[in-house]
Amino acid sequence: MIPILATAQMREADALAVKDRGSDALVAAAGTAVALEAQAMLGSCYGSRVAVLVGPGLNGADGRVAAAWLQSRGARVDVIEVASQPKELRGFALVIDAAFGLGCSRPYRAPRVANETLVLAVDLPSGVDTDSGALLGSPMPADVTMALGALKPAHVSGPASALCGQLRFAGLSIVQHFDDGLVEDGDLATLISREPSDHKWTHAIQVLAGSTLMPGAADLVVRGALAAGASMIRLSSRGDVAQLVDLPAEVVRSDEATIEKRSRCVVAGPGLGIDSVDWLRERLVDLSMPVVLDADGLHRTLIDSKTSDEQRWVLTPHEGEFARLTGEAIPDNRLEAVRSLARDLNCVVLLKGATTLIADRDGRVRVVRSGTPTLATAGSGDVLSGVIGATIARGHDPLEAAALAAHLHGRAGARLPIYASASDIPAAVEELIATL
DSSP: OEEEOOHHHHHHHHHHHHHHHOHHHHHHHHHHHHHHHHHHHHSOOTTOEEEEEEOSSHHHHHHHHHHHHHHHTTOEEEEEEGGGOOSEEOSOSEEEEESOOTTOOSOEEOOEEOTTOEEEEESSOSSBOTTTOOBOEEOOOOSEEEEESSBOHHHHSSGGGGGSOEEEEEOTTOOOOOSEEEOOGGGGGGGOOOOTTOOTTTTEEEEEEEESSOHHHHHHHHHHHHHTTOSEEEEEEESOGGGTSOOOTTEEEOOOSSOOTTOSEEEEOTTSOTTOHHHHHHHHTTOOSOEEEOGGGOOHHHHHTOOOOSSOEEEOOOHHHHHHHHSSOOOSOHHHHHHHHHHHHTSEEEEOSSSEEEEOTTSOEEEEOOOOGGGOSTTHHHHHHHHHHHHHHTTOOHHHHHHHHHHHHHHHHHTSOTTOOGGGHHHHHHHHHHHO
16 A cells, blocks of 8 residues: 655654655655656657756755756756746656645746646646645646655645646655555455355345345345355345346345344445435444445435444445535545545545545545546446445455455456446456456
């Protein structure tokens, strides 16, 4: 997992690293990482014209190291001080933006660059608020941003995130402890676990999904859960969905209002209908096990009526459902918005989107960027809720389960054709898990 640190946290980590290794060593390591990325973008340094825009701080120092490295390998490098920068940069193959990075607090207007010029931002595009992602003036959009030490909130939330281009990361062994992080492919290895003592109830879940009008939602949830490792599923629906869809043989239908106590998790909401609050409340009362609440289950009155004070519920809204829960349109700073709602509701909240954000009541955040346009199809979220439920049933706590499941879901979508349907996702999840 890649750490995500706010300005104050990053300054503290930097100070500890400087105390241990010295400022010159850190600047040399950061500048070299930037230079190597610049070389990769150029393809060949020799003869390439490069502009390095430098400010007075550490970002500028990193830029100067990168400039010297590139020049030693044959690039024609112009180092340009921010104080005397022109309004436009022309004739360069690459511009390295090392003007202002962490903690920029004043408006900054970047020079214009030609369309064919590549831009590499050092840590962040200059002229953005690190913690909120707000724009301070007119930053230069980057093709690639090289994050140093840790990712920052502006990389993943707020208007600035759209200016970062492709994110690269150089840890530089600076950050030792962190609460927030970006999920990586390597984190998925923890999904694979088997014990000799496992039996069908060890990773069983109960699903409350589907209705006569929307039977397919139940089918998608259970197939997602089975693909992600649920060992057995008990399904309760509003109507006999088994007469309308071909459910997997591993699914046991139940008309009882009580939840099977041997289940490790409950997934509730998809396809039940917006009038399902009372039906759900009857079944979810006094539950001590985790609950994944999605779609038609995302009602504030239902969430507020839960009796357990433990943080055991996972809510999975898209932006419209998020606004329904809060009564307000989602702000630009999505990261703080999801963190605030998780604290307010004493739940884990997963906010779906091109960048998926997951927060718990303690303020910890997980970020998932593996989603693709393939997942923007009806029923994709139903599959995800099943995958989350299975991941919880396999022993992960709700925050980590939601984050791992969302990343797995996104990676599975990336294996599919662009116009694949939601019903194709479970098979892709199975194939991906087989490679771990």
